[in-house]
Amino acid sequence: MSVHASNPKKITTHTLLEMKQSGQKISMLTAYDYSMARIVDEANIDVILVGDSASNVMAGHETTLPITLDQMIYHASSVVRAVKRSLVVVDMPFGSYQGNSKEALSSAIKIMKESGGHAVKMEGGQEILDSIKRILTAGIPVMGHLGLTPQSIYKFGTYVVRAKEDEEAQRLIEDAKALEEVGCFAIVLEKIPAALAAKVAQMVNIPVIGIGAGNGVDGQVLVIHDMLGINNEFNPRFLRKYNNLHQHMLQAFEAYKKDVQSGDFPNATESY
Ligand code: KIV
Numbered sequence: 179m180s181v182h183a184s185n186p187k188k189i190t191t192h193t194l195l196e197m198k199q200s201g202q203k204i205s206m207l208t209a210y211d212y213s214m215a216r217i218v219d220e221a222n223i224d225v226i227l228v229g230d231s232a233s234n235v236m237a238g239h240e241t242t243l244p245i246t247l248d249q250m251i252y253h254a255s256s257v258v259r260a261v262k263r264s265l266v267v268v269d270m271p272f273g274s275y276q277g278n279s280k281e282a283l284s285s286a287i288k289i290m291k292e293s294g295g296h297a298v299k300m301e302g303g304q305e306i307l308d309s310i311k312r313i314l315t316a317g318i319p320v321m322g323h324l325g326l327t328p329q330s331i332y333k334f335g336t337y338v339v340r341a342k343e344d345e346e347a348q349r350l351i352e353d354a355k356a357l358e359e360v361g362c363f364a365i366v367l368e369k370i371p372a373a374l375a376a377k378v379a380q381m382v383n384i385p386v387i388g389i390g391a392g393n394g395v396d397g398q399v400l401v402i403h404d405m406l407g408i409n410n411e412f413n414p415r416f417l418r419k420y421n422n423l424h425q426h427m428l429q430a431f432e433a434y435k436k437d438v439q440s441g442d443f444p445n446a447t448e449s450y
Contacts, residue, residue, distance in 0.1 A: 186263040189224050191297065191319045191363035194265070197224070197396070198385040204397025206267075206387055207405070210236050210253040214402060215260035223264055225387075227399060228254040228295065230269040230329070235403040242328045243272045247285055254293035267321050268295035272329040275300055275309050282309030286318050299366065301327035303353025307360055314361045322357035324350050325391065326369035339390070341370045351378060358382040366399060367391040369416065390416030 197204050206225035209215040210232040218226055232253050233245035247270075254268040268289050275282035286298050297319035300306060310320050326340045334340070341347045350370065357365055364385040367375045372392020379386040379395045388395035404412055407419040408427070437443035 188263055189265040191265065194224065194364055194385045198383075204385055204387055206397060206399035208399070208401045209257050212256045212260045215257040218402070219261045219264045224397070225399075226257055226261060226264045226266050227299065228257050228266065228268045228293075229401065230271050231401050233271075235401060235409070241331050243331075245271045247271055247274045247288060251289060251293045254289065254295045258294040265297065266295045267297045267299050268293055269299045275306065276302075279308040279312040282306075283312045283316060286313045287316060290318055297321055297363065299323055301329045303349070304356050307356060310357070310360050310362065319363045320361070322354075322362040322365040323368065324353050324357070324365060325367045328368075337369070339369050339371065341374055347371075347374050350374065351381065354378045354382055354386075358384050367395065390414065
């Protein structure tokens with residue numbers, strides 16, 4: 179179904195589980211605003227992630243750390259207003275859940291109440307299990323996120339591939355099992371070796387969605403600005419660019435400026 183039907187069948191966490199069970203790959207993209215989310219939803223992308231990557235691509239910060247809970251809610255509520263079919267997952271921003279489980283629960287409730295999102299995503303494994311459990315008890319679905327977790331960039335010191343060494347790989351496997359056991363409905367694996375990601379996807383029964391994690395997982399996610407080629411300076415190996423919007427937009431803006439300067443725009447048919 180490629181049209182934006184007025185009453186399409188909504189994607190739920192259960193749909194994603196069924197997709198894994200039947201071997202159908204899950205598509206996920208980020209979106210942070212109404213207009214972009216409408217197009218993503220119209221394209222029948224299964225999951226829209228209101229990622230804290232908004233901190234980078236929307237606000238121009240170097241890391242995801244500065245974005246606030248209220249800013250995430252602003253982005254998420256804009257996305258939710260656009261969506262008819264996709265499952266909307268909202269990133270819990272840095273500092274909104276690491277303190278203690280009570281604080282984590284109140285942040286998650288605020289996101290759900292004020293944005294209308296359908297689930298939250300949290301970075302980390304066993305160290306945040308208490309918070310995840312408490313959020314789940316309130317009936318809020320949680321997506322985990324392991325591997326390269328950008329909120330911990332100052333611990334890692336770099337954005338290179340994670341879990342290449344046995345010890346970190348083993349820890350990631352334990353974390354994935356723990357996230358499944360506690361009740362997460364899916365896990366994102368970011369920038370880890372493809373063989374390890376495939377092993378995790380086979381080991382757990384919940385969907386595993388990769389970014390820079392190879393093809394042996396249950397679905398893929400990309401940051402929308404990256405896959406559209408809006409930032410022509412970001413070219414990691416895992417990124418496939420489906421457009422070169424930087425070039426197209428630049429050309430459009432330059433053409434507009436030329437038409438304004440020459441007086442060609444607006445012409446008679448563009449005037450009242
Ligand atoms: O914030 C984000 O965009 C993400 C994806 C990279 C998975 O967490």
